[in-house]
Amino acid sequence: MDKIDPRRFLISLKNMGIDSYVSQRENVVTLPLLRKQVSECRKCSLAATRTNAVFGEGSNRAQLLFIGEAPGEEEDLQGRPFVGRAGKFLDQMIERIGLRRDEVFICNVLKCRPPNNRDPEPVEVEACKDYLLSQLELIGPKIICTLGKHAYNTLFGVDEKITRIRGVLTSYKGIKLLPTYHPAFLLRNQNRVKEVWEDMERLKQLLRE
Numbered sequence: 001m002d003k004i005d006p007r008r009f010l011i012s013l014k015n016m017g018i019d020s021y022v023s024q025r026e027n028v029v030t031l032p033l034l035r036k037q038v039s040e041c042r043k044c045s046l047a048a049t050r051t052n053a054v055f056g057e058g059s060n061r062a063q064l065l066f067i068g069e070a071p072g073e074e075e076d077l078q079g080r081p082f083v084g085r086a087g088k089f090l091d092q093m094i095e096r097i098g099l100r101r102d103e104v105f106i107c108n109v110l111k112c113r114p115p116n117n118r119d120p121e122p123v124e125v126e127a128c129k130d131y132l133l134s135q136l137e138l139i140g141p142k143i144i145c146t147l148g149k150h151a152y153n154t155l156f157g158v159d160e161k162i163t164r165i166r167g168v169l170t171s172y173k174g175i176k177l178l179p180t181y182h183p184a185f186l187l188r189n190q191n192r193v194k195e196v197w198e199d200m201e202r203l204k205q206l207l208r209e
């Protein structure tokens with residue numbers, strides 16, 4: 001007798017309309033595996049200088065997924081995304097939407113900290129990008145919110161300035177995407193905070209639709 005392929009079995013259940021079971025099963029099987037791969041990854045030179053890889057955290061079924069640039073010093077030490085001052089600001093942004101941190105998913109383009117928080121190098125982004133794409137596929141959010149220019153430019157393969165793209169609703173592979181400022185930028189540019197509150201209000205409405 002032929003052996004049952006578990007993945008094909010799950011897909012056939014999905015075809016029968018048993019979506020939630022399939023989604024939960026896939027996540028149980030694959031997100032932890034991806035997390036493990038990232039924790040052991042040595043695909044670029046940042047592996048040599050990191051303390052911890054930062055996979056991301058939040059709900060595996062999140063409707064809203066935030067993507068930042070790369071871990072900073074505190075994130076590298078704790079192995080968690082957005083835990084420093086910028087992280088506290090991101091928490092406020094999430095609260096504005098009426099959600100809790102554990103109801104969204106938060107990750108970065110790069111999973112390891114660039115030394116001295118320098119900008120990601122193209123070769124590092126190229127090496128790490130597949131992890132982000134897999135996270136999007138596995139979590140399947142309704143809306144993506146990119147924080148700063150790097151996340152947006154990585155997904156679309158462009159080189160836009162954040163001031164040009166911020167607040168302009170678009171879509172990525174059929175998922176609504178709203179770019180906004182990076183919380184670290186907002187700590188240095190308080191005069192831009194009002195625009196971010198507008199973006200959070202927009203996200204709140206999009207989630208209701």
Ligand code: SF4
Pocket residue numbers: 038041042043044045046047053110111112124127128
């Ligand atoms: S930054 Fe990404 S590609 Fe580079 S070592 Fe870390 S996980 Fe791997």
